Amino acid sequence: MAGKFSVSVIGILVGIFFGFFIIRYAQFFLPKNNTTVNRISSFLGLENHQVIGFLPYWLISKATRDYTKDITTLTYFGLTISPDGTIKKLSQPGEEDPGWRTLHAGLVNPFFQTAKKNNIQLSLLIFSGNEDTIGQLVADPVTHADNLINEVFPIMKQYGFSDLNLDIESVKIASDSARENFTTFVKEVKKKLDQQNLGTLTVDASPIVLIKNYLINLWDISQQADSIVLMTYDFHYPGSFVTGPVAPIGGGGVDSEYDTKISILEALNVIPADKILLGLPLYGYEWETIGNSPRSAVLPASGIVASNARVEDLLKNCASCSAQIDPSAQESYLVYKDTETGTYHQIFYPDVTETSKKIELVNQYNLGGVALWALGYEGDTILNPVAAYRSFN
16 A cells, blocks of 8 residues: 555656646747646746847847847837738838848848747737728738738748737727728738647737727737737827826826826736736937926927937936936936027936836736837846846746
């Protein structure tokens, strides 16, 4: 009896060890955003955090950091989709689309090679922000989805992409039929990805679609996509009439209509938590103003991107510049005077402290991970909490 008991105990221990090994290291032989693996891992207390790093073609010369400890997925931004679902290769006659040119010229290959050596998934992003293109795209969703997959199949195989990211950004109220057609388009893309064994599907969406009937119906889309990137930034943007936080944690209903925390809570009503990836900006915006108080009216056409790296350099080299915290938004800002024009410059921007607080929100609500826009904007410290979060994979 004692011998049988010992054998049984050993068998149980071996089974537990084997099960732990499968769940803990499934990321190396299953897609990193496999929902079943994520849920089992969460149940066992073995988190499988995703960290997407978006790499835009225009930032590859500035993306000089070693990102292998920061991210689990490298997403190349990207290729532009045409109205018929094919990839746009020419921006105008005789001139290649820059995203296409950068990819096929091999300029991004060193990033891909480093990612593969470090078991980092590669994702290919397909983009459109043109309302006319998007309208034509969803007019015949089945045909155009088929066209897209036919175009990206050889590209994904050639470069080793195992995820397709759809970033279709329509910023106007859509008809019910257009919303249904977009859902059909996404459904067909997902079906064809699975049929061709190409990998997973990620869809990017602004949180505004949770409260307005824009093109993306997140309830329906989340049934098809493996992950949803919630782009919780650009609450203020270059064209805003007043300065203000770019990605506020709080302040919704007081200083603004919406904020990151409200966005998360709204998203949780329609999307499983483990499919939500919270967008974390690595940039802010700078405006020129007449007044020096925060949330001042801006001078027309003065808004520009202020990368986290630029802000760090400015704080190091500007004796009169000092960062302050917007108490409700929990976002940093600084104001300095332009001695040549007599006007003021105001910058609202995320920093390492705000990023840490957002990681806390991700953990609090058991979200699937985070998505960084964009690699190349970061300074020396803002990614530190992301690397710590990533290390728990």
